[in-house]
């Protein structure tokens with residue numbers, strides 16, 4: 134066999150080996166080498182190292198150019214309207230110094246397709262085609278009726294990470310048995326049980342606000358509510374008193390804060406890579422989460438379990454329920470670490486977001502604030518002035534207020550699913566192919582004036598009489614909806630009720646408006662921190 138033939142075979146073998154292992158971009162480069170070798174052999178003119186290098190580069194670039202062009206026409210070939218992509222961002226093209234949070238970006242996709250009158254459209258995140266479901270009914274179908282085609286979220290994850298191997302991230306095979314086993318932790322009966330722990334944390338919140346009111350200090354409401362929810366989740370999930378108010382740098386509060394605020398340039402670039410080029414990120418070994426955070430939680434759980442065992446402690450909290458499931462062989466030990474981390478992240482940040490913007494809106498709308506406060510007083514009167522699980526349930530106007538806050542500021546501004554087998558979009562002949570990621574742009578839905586007239590207005594009356602809206606999805610929907618919704622609602626309502634019963638809130642004069650969505654954040658947040666002024670009410 135001559136030299137050129139050997140090279141071609143070598144390139145072919147490498148290409149085959151890599152075919153299933155690495156991303157398409159690398160395959161193109163390997164293929165280009167094959168072409169290059171063939172070219173070199175035929176011509177036998179480029180014998181210097183430099184000229185061979187230039188030829189190789191030229192061929193790679195040309196092949197890659199055609200590959201990119203072909204990829205970026207994926208939706209056009211399927212007769213699906215698409216936004217114009219640019220390499221290497223695709224339509225994920227914010228300038229690097231800003232950010233890559235898919236939430237606000239997906240709202241832009243939604244707006245563009247909606248304006249053009251499309252029910253769905255195609256975009257490219259990096260080089261991966263994604264479909265954006267603009268019509269709320271399509272989004273709802275994917276989450277519920279047609280769930281069997283869309284069981285996975287398709288989030289970046291490396292199995293080496295214990296804490297991110299949790300059910301939020303895991304695919305159907307691992308997720309399904311876990312979800313059915315863990316549902317018992319979130320029943321109404323369990324909520325009644327958790328209530329007392331939450332109430333203790335609400336007392337701490339009240340004491341902290343008392344001090345701030347006496348000192349006439351404006352409060353950073355996101356930080357304040359963050360402490361309250363960290364205390365709750367730490368106590369319920371890990372059985373530890375986080376003491377977030379007494380020590381703002383308490384270990385678990387610090388880790389929680391860092392989880393959602395470490396947006397350095399390298400981190401932003403990592404975020405871009407994992408979202409736009411997940412295969413390349415995996416190949417480069419980009420971790421799913423910062424090492425310090427992984428180490429912290431991987432140590433915390435066994436330490437707490439050891440402590441309980443040595444001291445013969447049995448607490449009926451979420452951790453104990455997970456330990457019991459582990460003892461009965463229902464879940465593995467690492468699952469305890471993974472799912473407690475999942476509950477910690479999912480439980481405190483989302484609730485902090487909703488309550489922050491709820492209180493911001495009430496500070497702006499004194500009439501609504503008074504109406505909520507009157508409801509609290511009225512309901513408390515029937516319950517000896519004591520907050521209880523039943524009191525929280527009877528606060529129906531507050532439910533409306535919470536729904537309206539979650540409409541304007543949904544904690545997760547977008548939901549994602551991945552198509553697990555070919556799916557025909559109802560009423561069309563368009564097939565969403567297996568493995569295509571699907572974007573459900575919640576923030577877009579929540580501002581659709583067809584459902585929510587004058588969408589910028591904060592108007593809790595939209596939800597009067599428990600009215601349901603197709604595109605209202607603050608907790609998602611279907612088999613993969615938020616498992617902790619009851620707990621989330623209960624802790625937000627109690628925190629807000631305790632605050633409003635005792636304090637009047639208004640905007641701090643230092644607050645800069647209008648608020649601007651922070652493009653960097655995974656959860657919905659504004660670039661400005663929300664400072665509120667509080668005044669003690671003489672009860």
Ligand code: HEM
Pocket residue numbers: 276300301302312475476477479480481483484487544545548549606607608609610611612613614615616617618620621622625
């Ligand atoms: C107000 C507070 C909360 C909000 C707004 C919220 C919102 C959400 C949303 C939008 C999802 C995705 C649903 C989907 O993809 O269809 C979700 C999933 C999830 N949430 Fe929540 N959540 C809250 C509180 C909690 C709490 C307190 C916990 C647990 C302690 C929790 C645990 C989870 C878990 C485990 C999932 C993944 C469920 C699965 O994949 O099966 N959440 N949440």
